Amino acid sequence: MSINQLEAVETAVAHPEEAAGGLARDAVRRLLRSPTAIVGMVLIAIFVFVAVFAPVLAPYSPTDIDLTDLRPGVFPGPSAEHLLGLDQLGRDELSRIIYGARYSLLIGIVSLSMGALVGISLGLVAGAFGGWVDSVVMRLVDIMLAIPSLLLAIGIAALLGRSLTSVMIAIAVVNVPIFARLLRGSMLAQRQSDYALAARSLGVTRSRIVLRHVFPNSLAPVIVQGTLALATAIIEAAGLAYLGLGSPDPSVPEWGRMLAETNSFLASAPLLALWPGLAIVLSVMGFYLVGEALREALDPKLRR
Amino acid sequence: MTAPVVSDAVPGEMRQGTPLLRVRDLHVTFSSRGRADVRAVDGVSLDVEAGSTVGIVGESGSGKSVTSLAAMGLLGRRGVQISGSVEFDGQDLLNMPEDELRAVRGREIAMIFQDPMSSLNPVLTVGRQLTEILERHTGRKGDAAKDKAVDLLESVGIGDARRRLRTFPHQLSGGMRQRVMIAMALACEPRLIIADEPTTALDGTLSAQILELLRVLVAESRTSLVLITHDLGVVAGLCDQVHVMYSGRIVESAPRRPLFAAPRHPYTTGLLASVPRLDQPRGIPLLPIPGSPSDTLPWSKGCAVAPRCSRTIDACLQGPPVLAPVDPAHLVRCVNQVEEDER
Numbered sequence: 001m002s003i004n005q006l007e008a009v010e011t012a013v014a015h016p017e018e019a020a021g022g023l024a025r026d027a028v029r030r031l032l033r034s035p036t037a038i039v040g041m042v043l044i045a046i047f048v049f050v051a052v053f054a055p056v057l058a059p060y061s062p063t064d065i066d067l068t069d070l071r072p073g074v075f076p077g078p079s080a081e082h083l084l085g086l087d088q089l090g091r092d093e094l095s096r097i098i099y100g101a102r103y104s105l106l107i108g109i110v111s112l113s114m115g116a117l118v119g120i121s122l123g124l125v126a127g128a129f130g131g132w133v134d135s136v137v138m139r140l141v142d143i144m145l146a147i148p149s150l151l152l153a154i155g156i157a158a159l160l161g162r163s164l165t166s167v168m169i170a171i172a173v174v175n176v177p178i179f180a181r182l183l184r185g186s187m188l189a190q191r192q193s194d195y196a197l198a199a200r201s202l203g204v205t206r207s208r209i210v211l212r213h214v215f216p217n218s219l220a221p222v223i224v225q226g227t228l229a230l231a232t233a234i235i236e237a238a239g240l241a242y243l244g245l246g247s248p249d250p251s252v253p254e255w256g257r258m259l260a261e262t263n264s265f266l267a268s269a270p271l272l273a274l275w276p277g278l279a280i281v282l283s284v285m286g287f288y289l290v291g292e293a294l295r296e297a298l299d300p301k302l303r304r
Numbered sequence: 305m306t307a308p309v310v311s312d313a314v315p316g317e318m319r320q321g322t323p324l325l326r327v328r329d330l331h332v333t334f335s336s337r338g339r340a341d342v343r344a345v346d347g348v349s350l351d352v353e354a355g356s357t358v359g360i361v362g363e364s365g366s367g368k369s370v371t372s373l374a375a376m377g378l379l380g381r382r383g384v385q386i387s388g389s390v391e392f393d394g395q396d397l398l399n400m401p402e403d404e405l406r407a408v409r410g411r412e413i414a415m416i417f418q419d420p421m422s423s424l425n426p427v428l429t430v431g432r433q434l435t436e437i438l439e440r441h442t443g444r445k446g447d448a449a450k451d452k453a454v455d456l457l458e459s460v461g462i463g464d465a466r467r468r469l470r471t472f473p474h475q476l477s478g479g480m481r482q483r484v485m486i487a488m489a490l491a492c493e494p495r496l497i498i499a500d501e502p503t504t505a506l507d508g509t510l511s512a513q514i515l516e517l518l519r520v521l522v523a524e525s526r527t528s529l530v531l532i533t534h535d536l537g538v539v540a541g542l543c544d545q546v547h548v549m550y551s552g553r554i555v556e557s558a559p560r561r562p563l564f565a566a567p568r569h570p571y572t573t574g575l576l577a578s579v580p581r582l583d584q585p586r587g588i589p590l591l592p593i594p595g596s597p598s599d600t601l602p603w604s605k606g607c608a609v610a611p612r613c614s615r616t617i618d619a620c621l622q623g624p625p626v627l628a629p630v631d632p633a634h635l636v637r638c639v640n641q642v643e644e645d646e647r
Contacts, residue, residue, distance in 0.1 A: 202410035
């Protein structure tokens with residue numbers, strides 16, 4: 001440790017409130033110290049940047065067809081004009097991957113927000129009231145948990161028709177029980193905590209204890225789950241698109257569908273399967289890495 | 305043998321007037337499915353006079369914390385049976401509706417808990433947690449509450465109080481946090497403070513500071529204090545009246561001086577012998593009390609202390625001994641008491 005560092009530590013000890021801000025700032029600082037989190041955040045940043053600026057970044061429109069070099073069974077590989085080559089219909093692969101990021105991000109965020117909102121509300125109600133309310137809500141959630149997500153998605157697609165909305169609803173519904181259970185369990189644990197007892201012993205009202213003391217302290221695992229759920233949502237969206245349950249419009253460049261479409265050309269054009277696969281893996285990995293790092297950063301045991 | 309006494313004497317029954325807190329025959333039983341009931345508190349009676357400091361001493365599992373939690377209505381309902389009576393200033397606390405009880409907690413009776421590390425909410429600033437109680441009970445809002453919070457922090461010896469309001473608990477040391485807890489307990493000038501092992505989680509020098517702070521604050525404001533501890537040393541410096549508990553019952557109850565100068569119950573003498581003392585020659589071994597308390601209806605067959613007691617005689621196992629006065633202020637639950645010349 002250099003003299004400068006030592007001095008910094010001493011100032012920090014002497015003025016704790018200057019050295020450290022709120023809990024959130026603490027967590028962010030810990031996050032920025034973790035290489036895993038940095039890698040993850042870079043991946044997410046690239047993913048979001050590509051999705052937002054797709055029209056600027058993509059060299060072609062994802063639906064433009066260039067038939068000049070296309071022959072049956074032959075796919076022009078990467079070239080100067082088409083960095084990742086052309087797909088089976090002569091569309092620029094790079095542009096389709098870039099536009100595909102938009103769909104992945106959109107599906108991920110919308111389905112996560114819907115699922116988390118409903119799940120957190122249910123968990124909050126169950127965790128706040130306990131007793132028979134808790135039992136009723138949790139049995140409901142158990143039922144939701146018992147239905148396989150794929151089956152649910154097929155059912156919803158059958159009910160509402162094949163569309164991106166159906167995919168988002170299906171993924172949201174799958175997320176509801178996860179968030180509900182997580183928050184409820186976390187709240188039940190926090191309700192037994194010393195500070196909740198201390199607040200009760202000083203006459204703080206029940207609603208206040210639940211909303212201001214217990215709920216905020218129960219959120220850490222939910223935040224972590226949120227990041228991880230985004231990753232899962234992207235995978236699930238890709239999976240559903242792969243199975244043909246996504247948007248009925250074949251021009252929509254979903255990564256999962258692109259992967260599915262290359263199935264029959266795997267021998268002649270393996271690269272066409274690689275690009276969407278890589279895109280899915282990298283974006284999912286970004287959220288996973290950040291989620292894992294968040295879990296560590298928010299760990300109350302490390303807080304001390 | 306003295307004349308047979310059929311029921312327990314009550315500490316302080318001889319005194320005049322109504323005490324601030326009056327606990328009579330308090331029983332607390334925890335039952336859970338598939339397991340034998342645990343009688344955590346088994347007929348405890350005690351008084352806390354206005355302005356006095358009362359110590360409840362006992363080892364882990366003796367029921368001292370449960371007594372206070374039951375009195376405050378903080379035990380929850382499921383699997384807990386409470387009987388007896390707890391009166392605070394004439395009001396029956398055990399049968400009080402929850403919302404009225406909440407108005408008493410913090411306003412009239414406040415508690416300080418053992419572990420300052422976990423008794424403060426980690427996500428709220430110290431200032432927020434203090435003003436929350438002030439808003440709840442005194443109606444002070446905004447700057448008025450903040451000013452009062454600053455006064456409170458200063459009164460418990462926290463310097464630079466206005467800036468400390470913005471700190472989070474994890475940025476404070478253990479001693480500081482316990483000071484904050486004391487400030488929170490004092491916030492609404494309660495008439496009674498129950499401190500449950502307030503210094504157990506702190507190291508020696510800090511513990512002495514915190515106890516001294518409590519002593520001064522309580523004396524200045526004429527607040528009554530119930531001090532729950534396993535440490536006789538803590539009691540020695542602070543309490544007017546001391547109750548020694550074992551397995552849910554009071555085994556000896558006396559004013560501080562007679563308790564330390566002339567303990568009559570073998571368990572009390574055992575506790576005293578197990579505390580290191582500076583005024584004894586070096587090299588004398590400490591005398592631990594062997595074994596640990598059992599929790600399966602310990603008093604039903606005889607004296608619960610008997611299995612661990614060096615003075616056990618046949619009479620100890622013939623039935624539970626009663627709490628009997630050896631003089632008006634000194635009650636002992638033992639059939640084979642330690643006599644003057646044995647000490």
